[in-house]
Amino acid sequence: MQLNFKKLGNGKPLIILHGLFGSADNWFSISKELKDNFTLYLIDQRNHGDSPHDDEWNYEVMVEDLKELMDSEGLEKAFLMGHSMGGKTVMNFALKYPEKVEKLIVADISPRYYAVHHQRILEGLNSLDLETIGSRKEADDQLAEYVPNLGERQFLLKSLGRGADGFEWKINLPVITKNINEVGKALPDGESFSGPTLFLAGSNSSYIQQSDLDDIDAFFPNNEVEFIADAGHWLHAEQPDAVVEEIRRFLK
Structure with a gap:
């Protein structure tokens, strides 16, 4: 599927994927702070924003959507970042196509199963x-x-x-x-991504807990976990300066 996206900035490619019910616009203010250092790709995932609608909606097809976008843009490798559902997409992508991920950032979601709560x-x-x-x-x-x-x-x-x-x-x-049950599915067992990975967690959010750290280590052994103070699940909206600082530090 050809996804809708916004492209801006200069530098190494950084692809950002939004969460459930969101769109590329959710990360536009963050991208404006990063555009002097990176070429930003802000993606509308399928069934969201201005991307096409389709009856098939799960992480397997969302991973392939991202692969198709990278191929069409001639991106052999990129920094990947995803929030919540987007975080699950980029985690799954890194497990399947590790050679295409230079560094990975996952915002306020872990590899585990999440019960439906929407x-x-x-x-x-x-x-x-x-x-x-x-x-x-x-x-x-x-x-x-x-x-x-x-x-x-x-x-x-x-x-x-x-x-x-x-x-x-x-x-x-x-x-x-x-298909809302697809959003909370856990990552497939038995695979891992050895590249540098940063997990950003909201200190006031319950999406990443201390009990998740063993799971994170198993799937992403080369990881850092940073808790953003005074932030909930929408950490990029609540503490944008802190999120930008962490992104710059990790991707420098």
Whole structure:
């Protein structure tokens, strides 16, 4: 699949993949701080952003999407970074195509299995009748019944676009809803990536815990784990300066 992406900057290639319900735009402010040192590729993964929609949605096909993009751009090797679902994609990619990964950065996700925990969000998104909603304010008011946190709703509603006939989802909501169990799948046993790997964890997030460190060591023996102070799961939005500093330090 030919993915949509934004390209900017100069230097060695750094590919960044967003998380579930996100898009390439989630990392644009971070990329502006890095564009003098790297050529940034900000990717919309399949069924997200402006990339194509498809019924098949799992890490196997997302890995192949990334491989196709690197091949089409003539990238034999690159720095890879992914947040949450994007982190699972780049981890799986590094296991399958280690020769194409110069260094790996994984933001607030570990190799283990995660139980499905997005049911209430999906209920809220699916409850919106886009044929009758007349404004973003109306969509926000309705979604608030399911997602009380304003910042989380604003993030989710970034995927609500306007088409010729009114509002439409940029995400492939039916396929994501049907296959949501794919997001939390663990990495396949018996493989490892020996290249330099940095795990960035939000200190206020539960996605990477001390109990995950043995798993991280098993899959990525050449690893560092850094906890970003005063950051939750969306560490790049909550502590962007600290995230940029860690990226620069690790990739220098």
